[in-house]
Amino acid sequence: MLLRRSDLAQPLDASALFHRPGRLVLEIGFGDGRFLAGLARRHPDWNLLGVEVSLASVSRAWRRMRREGLHTVRLFKGNARFLVRDVLPPASLHRVYVNFPDPWPRKRHLENRLLQAEFFDLVSTRLEPGGTLCLTTDHEEYFDFAREQAAGSGRFEEAVLEPPRETLETKYALKWRAEARHIQHAAWTVRDPAPGQEPRIPFEPMQHALLAGDLSGVGTFTKQVRRFEGGAAVVTEAFRTLDGSGLLFTVVVEEPDLRQELLVRAFEKEAGVQVGLQAFGDPIATRGVREGLRAVTAWLEAQGLTLVKTWI
Ligand SMILES: C[S@@+](CC[C@H](N)C(=O)[O-])C[C@H]1O[C@@H](n2cnc3c(N)ncnc32)[C@H](O)[C@@H]1O
Incomplete structure (x- = not known):
């Protein structure tokens, strides 16, 4: 139910993930998961995917699904923009739900809002023909903003409906209803998918490397920054293993809407020093x-080791 990052493929084969074909429906920012659980009960034939950035929420929703014995839900902890853009294939989604998204009311934070024209363009390509993106919110200003952004994208037919x-x-919803806030709902049906929108x-x-030499003479480590098109990898620290046979490096990788922390291991083998990802x-x-x-690998080369080969 809880997707491991290594379960993701590009593009994702949703029917393999759910062990059956079926309509794929996505909820973005599912919070404690009660809406997703309701969908699972009402639509047992739907394959339900939820994405949420908060670990505490993912954990709460996961416990709910387990408690309620719901097997048609998959949860992913991460950023919706990454999941939609880099993982989900074109025309794969039947419906996308966004309920009470974070409003980011301050002007300087507007760029953090999910429902921007760029995101509407992206979603227009991941929805199947006639597929719909649904928004429910108490935040009037965000509601108007999302409508403007959808209109700016020009890819959807809009319907403003009763929630x-x-x-x-x-x-x-319960929290804002208790304060008698006005709740609004819009559904955008894709009319003309945007061009492009590639991952x-x-x-x-993953790659491994073999270097000639040993680790006895490596000097003081300083932070290494490697920039590449679309991101950066920063080797933040290096540690010696207690048995003296290897080094461990902590690495932070930043790519659009995806941050990953890795442990890279360099250890001595008969043939030289092997570099690979620690599980x-x-x-x-x-x-x-x-x-x-x-x-x-480049840092080790700078320490006097010689690259012999790389392999996958
Ligand atoms: C205000 S809460 C609403 C939660 C739930 N939908 C509800 O109605 O109770 C917004 C949720 O969206 C999540 N979120 C915000 N940005 C996100 C993103 N880019 N991808 C996935 N989840 C996100 C937050 O962690 C938070 O749980």
């Missing part, structure tokens, strides 16, 4: 991860 009953039962983060297989932290094999491994 469906089930969207009035989410945790935030921005290439998934690439830790469940990283997605992206270009940035490969660049992180390269940054470690």
